[in-house]
Amino acid sequence: MRSDTLRVLLWRRALDPHLGRWSLPGGRLRPDEDVETSVRRQLKEKVDVRRIEHVEQLAVFSDPHRVPGPRVVATAFLALVPSDADPEVPEDTEWHDVAKLPRTAFDHEAIVLRARDRLRSKLSYTNLGFALAPDEFTISALRGLYSAALGYRVSATNLQRVLSRRGLLVPTGHTAPPGRAGGRPAALFSFAGKGMQITDPFAVFKPPNR
Amino acid sequence: MRSDTLRVLLWRRALDPHLGRWSLPGGRLRPDEDVETSVRRQLKEKVDVRRIEHVEQLAVFSDPHRVPGPRVVATAFLALVPSDADPEVPEDTEWHDVAKLPRTAFDHEAIVLRARDRLRSKLSYTNLGFALAPDEFTISALRGLYSAALGYRVSATNLQRVLSRRGLLVPTGHTAPPGRAGGRPAALFSFAGKGMQITDPFAVFKPPNR
DNA sequence: CCGGTTTTCGCCTTATAATCGAAAACCGTG
């Protein structure tokens, strides 16, 4: 996630099935690890991504013909890094705007879109924003992130109020330097916690009392 | 799902790792099928379940030690049948109350609980009720189903209003025979559609206008 | 016809989200 675009880390395939096309980082599962530790290992190995704030299972992709040759079952994951992390990426690896994906290898485009959809819905009913935002941020910066991820303009006013009421947003007291064009300096905020947690408005039909 | 309890179909293992314990139906993935068709096949083969109204991926369970011996990666699914289906089950297979699970094989208890949680949350923000309810039902019957699945008493009044406003509930015009104790005969309803669809109140932060 | 029972419906309250506009706090310039 850079400033105002939702992005995904892809790398050019160096091997032959679909050589040269962009593909998601990944690799084989070792016999002594579960899928999540495998994913974390692969991210550390192949790309230098520090500060992975969130990792979650996305879905299994298992179409017998999703890759040429013998069938390969893939367990796709969604992993998020803050917008200010934007790490050095190794050779043949680039961040791509999810809205303008290049030609991808295999079914990776479908996987990316699924991940995007997952992110979109979870942004609304969880605190997942913490995984995209820097440690400190202004409301309008946050607005930018949410807009980019969700795909539509969100109101800064409303975003602040909703997140505040949910107790997710805490003011740091600090204030950001005003932009080159002047304007009131923005207050800095940070997210309350770091693990993902859903925000109840879920349990419609109400738990007994409360 | 029987009347007022959330239930899961388990069968006694006939083979040795954990012989005799209750386990989820399942089996190996064939090289020419994807995981979902595999699940549907297995359900048809091993248990005579007609009217499977919903099937969705739950999660991958891949702990290296989840089963003794060489590691087995499992892709767990959530499948739902209407409460009135309650099919004939073959030998060594039984419906078990999810609230009072017996000793299960491997990590199957964890899987069942995960499935239960998934069902619970989706009941609130999707039309997934259609997969649990008969084609026609009274509001109080539906209330029973939701209460059992969610684990807390839901108000029939509110349930009806919420589902109606969402356009999920349509009156059939028919009316159910009153119970043995008398009382006003209940109107019969049915769900609007059959595929799962999420009910927007999701997109908080608002799509532009509307 | 009458009490007992269950369902249905309307009215009211609460919670959450969205809209709007004005005030606050900064810039650079004359």
Next chain:
DNA sequence: CACGGTTTTCGATTATAAGGCGAAAACCGG
């Protein structure tokens, strides 16, 4: 240093969704 231009912030108001409650409706058996 007052001024327009700019961006952020905040309060007041409206809209929408959900929950509580009780009265009315519609059936039973006697």
